[in-house]
Amino acid sequence: MGATDITLDRAYLAAIWLETLFYGMNIVLFCACIYILVAKRRTPKVNKYLIAIAVLMFSFSTCHVFLGFYRLIMGFIVLRDQPGGPAAFFSDVSIPANVAKVGLHTVNSIIGDSVVVWRCFLVWGRNWKMCLLPIILVCGSAICGFGQTVYFARGQKYHSAFAPALVRWNGSLFSLSLATNIVVTGLVALRAWYMLRLTGGVAGFRYWRILVIIVESGMIYSIALICEVTLYFLGLNSFYIVYDPIGQLTGIVPTMIIILAGLHLTSNDVQSRFSRTQPVTSLSAPRFRPGKTTTSDGTTTSDIQLDTMHFSTVDSSFSKRKSAPGLSANDLDDAEAGETKNVFITPLDERTVQH
Known part of the structure; x- marks a missing residue:
């Protein structure tokens, strides 16, 4: 632990507090998503696929925060008098609750990255060639994520997430996930900005174009991953303060994308509306x-x-x-x-x- 770092038990306590805050946001967004997709839908049929994805991600996020609270109670209350205290308990990565938590985090990350890649696929006019590299990166993240889970389950002798045997899997997972989101963020932001530029003369669209690009490209998630990767490779316990809340961001960001799609507020929808109104505008407003x-x-x-x-x-x-x-x-x-x-x-x- 570096001179500027904090102890593991304090880091975990702060991480759970932040994750709980993000989980509250997740609840609100999930309810809004279901309401928009079911009650306020603009299509004759309910999109069962989007609802299934939203429910699945929210379920995994709920299980993730529940396991985090379970570890919190076990470490600070039930087993606080064990040798080493709470810090020793949280350093044992092979505890079943922690292994399940890591597995849920991996699955939710894969689903969230897939939603962002799907958004990129639609933004680029269903051109799968533009999404080939992100798809390969998502597959690599899945392999490293499940490999990480296996190593955590067999990691009784490591007692640290920064052990060299785990760094290879964790580092690969975090790096591939970051690369996926950076590539997709660049592709979606570039395409969305280009399409929304065409609506520069439409007053109703220009005020939230930046927000659309940030949400639609998953930029928020990419920034969090940059912080996570940096702190992990520095070997700081404060890495956990970012790692646990990301378990909620993996559900929050895709849910926000689904909400935009359900409200028809994505860059594709703006471009479609502008294309329909542009011929009329050019004749009626000389x-x-x-x-x-x-x-x-x-x-x-x-x-x-x-x-x-x-x-x-x-x-x-x-x-x-x-x-x-x-x-x-x-x-x-x-x-x-x-x-x-x-x-x-x-x-x-x-x-x-x-x-």
């Missing part, structure tokens, strides 16, 4: 150019002139004829013959004049 007009008495007044609006060729259907008020029948016939007319709109009398 650009204005300020100008000056000199009246008969010599005074100068400011007015607004409209740019020329070029309308496409009119089809020869009756509905197209009715949809062009202000144009004569001869004008429509000329349009049907392939002649393109320039139409000017004057702001003074709001009448359409043929030029």
Whole structure:
């Protein structure tokens, strides 16, 4: 333990307190997720897959915090008078409750990483080639995670998560999980930022675009993993203060992504809505150019002139004829013959004049 580090029992106590705080957030998000997917859904059928994933992650997060409290009670109350006290109890990584806790953490991490990769797959237009590297990294994380669990179960002689035999598995797991989230974060953030840039003129979208990118890319989870990996390779007990709350973040971040998808607030949905409204906006909101007009008495007044609006060729259907008020029948016939007319709109009398 370094001079700036804290004792293991204090680190574990702080870790459980933080995990409980994150678990409260997890409860609220899980309830909101189920409500949105079931009661406020915008599709005829309930998405059973998303609900199953949300329920599974919340169940694992609940078991994780329950096992953490169980170890807390055993170490500080039931076995506090054992040789070495609480610090010796928490250093024994082979305790069944700790092995089960590590296994749940691994499974939840794999599910959470898979949800983030799935989001990346959708953001990139279902292009699996963009997700090939993250998929390989998730598979590597799964192998290292289950290998770590086996070594923890056989680790009676280690009595430390920083033992060299465990560092290989733990370090590989943490590094692969961090690499997965960094790659996916970069891919999703790049694509989401590009798509949301196209909505820069839409006032209703531009204020929360950063939040969408942060949540959708799993950036919060990536930052937590950076802290976890750094503290672990430094061999500090404060690593546990980050490690246990991450057991809740593995459920919180994917649940937030599912909520965004259920509310149709993801970057894909913003781009779809913008694409539908863009043609209407371009016709109904022409650009204005300020100008000056000199009246008969010599005074100068400011007015607004409209740019020329070029309308496409009119089809020869009756509905197209009715949809062009202000144009004569001869004008429509000329349009049907392939002649393109320039139409000017004057702001003074709001009448359409043929030029």
